[in-house]
Amino acid sequence: MPYNKSIIAASLMSIISSPVFAGDLSEGARLHQEGNCLSCHQTRPYSKIKTPNFAKLEARVNGCSNQLNLGWFEDEVSAVSHYLDATYYHFSK
Numbered sequence: 652m653p654y655n656k657s658i659i660a661a662s663l664m665s666i667i668s669s670p671v672f673a674g675d676l677s678e679g680a681r682l683h684q685e686g687n688c689l690s691c692h693q694t695r696p697y698s699k700i701k702t703p704n705f706a707k708l709e710a711r712v713n714g715c716s717n718q719l720n721l722g723w724f725e726d727e728v729s730a731v732s733h734y735l736d737a738t739y740y741h742f743s744k
């Protein structure tokens with residue numbers, strides 16, 4: 652039999668460990684916490700009305716993090732955007 656359990660397990664692991672599924676979300680949550688984003692956004696809730704798609708979300712995360720001089724790299728902006736998407740916007744689901 653060409654397909655055995657270890658091949659199936661290995662391909663499952665690569666899905667689970669892909670950035671959007673694992674590291675990205677917890678890293679995004681950590682950065683979002685560290686950036687103190689809720690100091691403004693607690694009273695200014697994230698809203699799909701202002702940000703209707705993922706590209707715009709990423710642009711706003713980039714804008715705010717630049718404004719705050721957090722020095723986030725592109726992958727950090729992306730991680731926070733995925734975290735906000737999974738938590739508030741749900742564009743991907």
Ligand code: HEC
Pocket residue numbers: 683686687688689690691692695696697698699701702708711712715716719721731735
């Ligand atoms: C000093 C206040 C302040 C802080 C801190 C701040 N923001 Fe913002 N943010 C704003 C303002 C003002 C807007 C403009 C849109 C609005 O009126 O909500 C905005 C808009 C946004 C939006 C789009 C809003 C929406 O309703 O969809 C996102 C996403 C966002 N910020 C992410 C972040 C992230 C991530 C951080 C932390 C790195 C952050 N912001 C920190 C003030 C802030």
